[in-house]
Amino acid sequence: MSTPQFNFGMIGLGVMGRNFLLNMADNKFKVIGFDKDSQKTSALESSATPGTTVKGVGTLKEMIDLLEIPRKIMMLVPAGKPVDDVIEDLLPLVQPGDIIIDGGNSHYTDTLRRVKYLEDKKIHFIGMGVSGGEQGARTGPSIMPGGDPVAYPVVKPMLEAVAAKVNGVPCVAHLGRDAAGHYVKMVHNGIEYSIMQLTTEIYEMLHKGLGLTNDEMHKVFADWNAGDLQSFLIEITADIFLQKDDKTNNRLVDMILDKAGAKGTGKWTSQDAMEIGVPIPSIDMAVTMRNISALKEERVQASALYKPSEKAFPEKEDFIKQLHDAMFIGMLISYAQGLELLTKASNEWKMEIPMKEVVRVWRGGCIIRSSLLEVFTSVYGRNEKISNILLDKEIANLLTGKLANLRNVVSKAALNGYAASGLMTVLSYIDAYTSDRLPTNLLQAQRDYFGAHTYERVDEPGKFHTEWGK
């Protein structure tokens, strides 16, 4: 048996695993990697920074023998069966006290099951969200671990070393019990879906409505990124407009088919929100719009039957300002809905998620990092138990001044045939959430009429039933 000399092992050396491991090596940890694709394993060492200690091995047994005890082994493999396969492969090799980390986008219920399964075998299991994509994993991701309170302090110094830093503080924290880390990452992705959907709607109106070129749209998004919309997603959107296509010399964005892919985290966010009754319509709509985008052939047929082409908007500068405000409110509402889901799911599923830490950890490294997260950190600093950040006065002030512009954008989109479903949903959500009397009294009357479901009254407590029409 070889002398254990390595600090950390990684299984899965694809986009995320390879980069995360090289980041660990850059931070002076001695690391070892394995992938079932032997080409990825052999490519690992040659991509390491000179002077760092990185080893690729051909079997898990070699990795296990070379790791110091307790072993710290992370996997970044696709969610689902591959995670269970890796666990089964590891079980005959590891020993009680060893730590396995799943850093992929696993469904939180799978993580709960795995925590229990491995607990019985005295193996620590940490479900951990990682965000930042390829570049983030290499230079500093946002890291969202949860679960095992005994194992976390053991890996904490390593995670703090590789995480993104904001003002010198690492973007990692223990985010709650059991599967909380994966729950937080799931909702992070739901928010990501919503913000991305909104940017597509703004793009459509800038491009088709105002006739802006890619260069002009680059400038709009770059300007926005220099102001109160500063965020990774606005920044990369600005970049995307400049990218040339190698094959045609057109801009690449114009050559990409309008069919969105999805790996599932957005849908899971919506499913869980429905399960526990938390309204997150902007995230739901973003999932729905990806589904509509996938119906390309049907859309082409339908457009020949129904669709008048979108009309141009006359006034340019004013409308760009209105679009800015619509995007700002949309981004804020995407977070508000996701954060409310986290707050309520934390209670429902007893995860003890520290909300102030969540928004702090999201400030750097992750796909949804933005300057708004600084504002939310202050909101949770004032009241960590707040159920929805819209109930905070500072947030209300930020939002109300821009609301008229969102209304203008939504009404122009509707009148001119733009499918701005995300922005429309944002506006309806605000109007409903801030309404002290919804028309739901009529709905309750209908339920009682046909099903004797009873209703409550405005003037008296209790449940009532009426023999309607008698």
Ligand SMILES: NC(=O)C1=CN([C@@H]2O[C@H](COP(=O)(O)OP(=O)(O)OC[C@H]3O[C@@H](n4cnc5c(N)ncnc54)[C@H](OP(=O)(O)O)[C@@H]3O)[C@@H](O)[C@H]2O)C=CC1
């Ligand atoms: N890409 C991204 O931006 C992000 C991804 N994630 C999540 O991280 C995880 C990994 O993603 P990503 O790196 O993009 O995926 P990749 O497909 O690029 O890499 C996964 C690697 O794991 C290997 N693998 C699969 N099963 C096993 C196994 N049983 N033993 C050893 N190796 C195995 C795969 O090999 P093979 O190809 O031969 O199957 C592949 O090389 C996923 O859960 C993903 O959702 C999270 C944040 C961002």
Ligand SMILES: O=C(CO)[C@H](O)[C@H](O)COP(=O)(O)O
């Ligand atoms: O986790 C991520 C970013 O945070 C991954 O990039 C994920 O794949 C994005 O989700 P989808 O593929 O469904 O768009």
